[in-house]
Amino acid sequence: MTTIARAPQASVEVPAGIDLHRLAQRSVVPLRHPGRWVATALVLVLLLNFGETLFTNPSWEWSKVGKWFFSPAILTGLQLTLAATAISAVVSFLGGIVIALGRLSTNPVLSTLSWLYVWLFRSVPLILVLIFLFNLGNLYPTIGIGIPFGPQWEVKTVTVLSDLTLGVIGLSLSEIAYSGEIVRAGILSVDNGQLEAAKALGIPRRRQFRRIVLPQALRSIVPAYVNQIIGLLKASSLLFYVSLLDLFGVVQNLGSTYPSDIIPLLVVATIWYLILTSVVSIVQFYVERFYARGAVRVLPPTPLQRVRSWLRPAFGGAR
Template sequence: MTDTTRAPQWEATSVDDAGRTAGASRASRPGTATIDAAGHAALDRSVVPLRHPLRWIAAALVLVVLLNFGETLFTNEQWGWPAVGKWLFSPAVLTGLQLTLTATALSAVISFAGGVVVAIARLSRNPVLSGLAWGYVWLFRSVPLILVLVFLYNLGSLYPTIGIGIPFGPQFEVPTANLLGDLAIGVIGLSLSEIAYASEIVRAGVLAVDHGQHEAAQALGLPRRRQFVRVIMPQALRSIVPAFVNQVVGLLKASSLLFYVSLLDLFGVVQNLSSTYPGDIIPLLVVATIWYLVLTSAVSIVQYHVERWTARGSVRALPPTPWQRVRKVLRGGGTGRGPGRPGGAGRRTQAAAAERAVASGPASTIDDRSI
């Protein structure tokens, strides 16, 4: 019979001065921990981060292509950089830029306000409102924007006058050409089309809010309007803002279609100048590209700060911007990919800290009764 009362005998393992275990070599047991005389554990090998050679090869190929393209920017005289500098701040281009900003800003405000109204109607329990909202979204998502603008531009041919009459009384009429100018037609056309997309963005943001928030607001006895304004909408903005700002960027680029309704926006001015100065077509296109890049970058900066403001009180952390990543790398903080994805230097630092913690930590004791 086996004596079960006898405590198990543990065979001590001797450790020499070099830190090797007498019974096994490092080659046979890589990465094992050894126990010194003080009972502390130490790793035989340091943690080596995983290598990604294909990533570096792909990055090198992309860098070579970019460097070759960058060389052509300075060696190819067809770019016409002196002409770009001449036209970049010309009064005609700045006037078109101002019109682009005005049309985009007005259309963005109107489309967001109209999108909220259409989204509320779409979420309404009233079948008439819900059906009308669905039909509106279906119509303007199906019709191209250029067709909407051209249709509004020729609205005077369909309705020469627009008026309202009092039953059994006089009727007040205004000629359509006098009522709607070119800018009004452009803003209305952009807004009608963008409201359909903005309403879907708002509706998706409202549906993304946890249903428990709706129930909690109802339990507090808040009216439905107050529930939406004070409880639901502030939380929905966290998902609405990024998608709507992307829509604003698309709206900014779509404003170039205003040229087809006789509005000389930035693109329209460039088109006219290209016809007048055919030798400067490429420089003028570069000028338009530069200004569109500046405008979209400014919108992206505004988006970042608005997202930070709407994310207050939540656990969601915004990803670092490219400038923040560069600044973090220059300060020696890794690749700047955030706390969840440390770079090579960050991994080595964490591995060294873990090794020191294991080596200096207290020895674990094993109770015989647990065996």
């Protein structure tokens, strides 16, 4: 039989006049924060007042909001907004990878051109980019390819580039500059030891980027790039100023035709934008959770898991 000797406990001298038994029976009282309760009460009062005016003020005309919410014109504009945002998001992410690799390249030509691209399109407002593109037919009536100072194959600009194509190009050109910096920051966040180990194993550079660098960089890229997508979704409303009737453009046109319904139409646009950004945020959560595997010991709970944890005490711990 093996016996384990206990280490002798150090004796602690108790000052005279202190009853340890009575002291142990006292409960620990948490520190009070009256300022927090006052601030919470003020916020709740303001929210309740706003909610009251939101649903009792007849000027909001909620009945008309329901009338316009699923109207064919609104849904058509919503479809164009989704198409322009989705295509631009994919193109700008792929273009951002190219620009980021160019910025990080040791080739002085590539790094300089990439830096100039970022500098130019971060300096010029998006609305100017869109206006220039929609006047491209005046600058270049025909576009084509061919041998310099030789035979050329040309077509009319207006026949090749539709309004939607020009809008997507304008959004993408501007967003690539920002997404390139996001991707570059994500790549720089990857430990150099990872690349050194990959080089020591003789892994090709392309495979290093696809299988080692990019998956780890996405942990930093995804949150920032999803915020960029949300900004892109809202920036698509500028397409209205270049004759593309997206969601905002349809609301503006309907507001001009039905001036008495302008407030309900603006509410409709607001609700749709809130729905779209909420969907993007949900996708962001699950993508971040996916790429967090291996970086954290316990994955963050999903919204459904959180609801279950809140409801479990109410049902006696039943699962």
